[in-house]
Amino acid sequence: MKPTHSSPESILATITDAITERVEPLCRHFGECGGCQLQHLPQPSQLAAKRATLIDVLRRAGITTLPEIQAHAAEPWHYRNRIRMRVQGPDIGYSRRASNDFLPIAECPIASPLLLQMAMTARDLVRSGATRWPAETSTIELFCDANQTSVQLSLQLDATVNTVDRDAPRDLRSLCETLQAEHPQLVGAGLSVAGAPQASQTRRVQESVRVEIARWGSQQLTYPVDGRDYNITRNAFFQVNRFLTSAMVELVLGDRGGTLALDLFAGAGLFSVPLTERFDQVIAVEIGEPAATDLAAHLSACGPQHSARRSTTLDFLQKQASRLAQTPDLVVLDPPRAGLGAPTVNALSRTGAREIVYVSCDAGTFARDARSLIESGYTLTTLHLLDLFPQTFHTETIAVFRR
Ligand SMILES: C[S@@+](CC[C@H](N)C(=O)[O-])C[C@H]1O[C@@H](n2cnc3c(N)ncnc32)[C@H](O)[C@@H]1O
Numbered sequence: 244m245k246p247t248h249s250s251p252e253s254i255l256a257t258i259t260d261a262i263t264e265r266v267e268p269l270c271r272h273f274g275e276c277g278g279c280q281l282q283h284l285p286q287p288s289q290l291a292a293k294r295a296t297l298i299d300v301l302r303r304a305g306i307t308t309l310p311e312i313q314a315h316a317a318e319p320w321h322y323r324n325r326i327r328m329r330v331q332g333p334d335i336g337y338s339r340r341a342s343n344d345f346l347p348i349a350e351c352p353i354a355s356p357l358l359l360q361m362a363m364t365a366r367d368l369v370r371s372g373a374t375r376w377p378a379e380t381s382t383i384e385l386f387c388d389a390n391q392t393s394v395q396l397s398l399q400l401d402a403t404v405n406t407v408d409r410d411a412p413r414d415l416r417s418l419c420e421t422l423q424a425e426h427p428q429l430v431g432a433g434l435s436v437a438g439a440p441q442a443s444q445t446r447r448v449q450e451s452v453r454v455e456i457a458r459w460g461s462q463q464l465t466y467p468v469d470g471r472d473y474n475i476t477r478n479a480f481f482q483v484n485r486f487l488t489s490a491m492v493e494l495v496l497g498d499r500g501g502t503l504a505l506d507l508f509a510g511a512g513l514f515s516v517p518l519t520e521r522f523d524q525v526i527a528v529e530i531g532e533p534a535a536t537d538l539a540a541h542l543s544a545c546g547p548q549h550s551a552r553r554s555t556t557l558d559f560l561q562k563q564a565s566r567l568a569q570t571p572d573l574v575v576l577d578p579p580r581a582g583l584g585a586p587t588v589n590a591l592s593r594t595g596a597r598e599i600v601y602v603s604c605d606a607g608t609f610a611r612d613a614r615s616l617i618e619s620g621y622t623l624t625t626l627h628l629l630d631l632f633p634q635t636f637h638t639e640t641i642a643v644f645r646r
Pocket residue numbers: 445447448480481482507508509510511512513514528529530531532534554555556557577578579
């Protein structure tokens with residue numbers, strides 16, 4: 244196998260340089276801001292570039308026989324249901340491109356319009372002295388449902404549990420009440436500081452360890468997808484593109500059904516819940532909190548035959564999967580960017596699963612894992628490319644493997 248020398252991002256940069264069709268970027272911050280890389284290309288060219296990158300990355304991993312790549316795209320602007328911004332003084336912004344320097348921003352056309360408006364309102368309220376950020380606020384995160392009916396606010400402080408300002412909970416309440424008067428969609432908020440990670444946690448989970456020190460309002464919002472209501476706790480993972488969530492569920496489900504399905508890296512259960520309508524038994528595995536608690540609540544409402552396990556995928560596969568009553572008909576995998584890695588692929592293939600649906604947000608680790616799955620006897624039968632992150636170089640794939 245030829246080693247991969249270039250990252251998918253650098254391959255994509257080379258491909259976009261070769262595309263001659265250009266459009267005027269919509270955002271005044273484009274070029275300076277680290278968030279978007281592709282606003283100068285029309286969406287079909289962005290998709291073409293992502294398709295070429297995917298093929299290239301798979302080829303470099305030694306996978307040359309590919310099914311036809313089926314592309315899926317939706318509205319390329321205002322799609323993000325979650326934005327995470329930096330706070331500096333009264334201002335809100337992102338990081339400058341290729342730098343950690345702060346860039347104050349006044350617009351973000353990939354964000355849900357309501358979330359951007361709320362961020363700007365909060366900034367203006369603080370600027371005017373009507374309220375203030377809790378001392379040491381470094382990050383603001385806003386999360387809404389697809390229809391922008393409810394919003395959760397998270398503030399993160401650059402402090403520890405021991406150094407946090409005693410007025411911080413009161414400042415949070417004042418900020419939320421003032422903001423809610425302008426935007427009644429605000430349903431809840433939380434204030435957190437970085438917590439010490441535990442040695443047993445994976446890198447992805449360690450990054451997100453937060454200790455919540457104050458709360459306001461409710462802790463969840465209801466996120467309807469295809470007529471199913473998901474109750475999502477403020478900081479739990481949820482797919483970020485509000486226009487493509489339903490398409491993702493449809494692609495993962497297809498016309499699948501059977502006796503046993505495993506949903507690994509299950510989050511709050513976006514795929515697990517509809518799988519319970521098609522399979523006699525669903526076992527869903529998630530390690531991160533608060534997603535694991537949301538998952539357990541969602542699955543317990545689906546019937547006693549279905550279960551949520553709070554575990555890493557690898558631990559589950561190595562310690563519990565051998566005790567399964569039957570071979571899984573289906574395994575759904577949706578890992579973070581780090582992908583699976585060899586130990587997980589090996590443990591997975593020992594389950595004998597007949598079909599694997601692998602949802603990936605990183606072409607490089609997907610290509611590595613796809614090669615390992617093929618070497619362990621699976622065939623890549625279907626490949627979808629979703630434009631989940633328009634205007635950026637990020638790719639999302641859904642791949643089906645069978646044996
Ligand atoms: C990309 S998200 C997918 C979630 C879910 N499938 C969805 O669509 O909402 C990945 C999830 O895997 C969880 N996770 C990260 N590392 C894990 C591990 N080693 N074992 C199990 N879950 C893990 C994260 O907390 C996160 O909820």
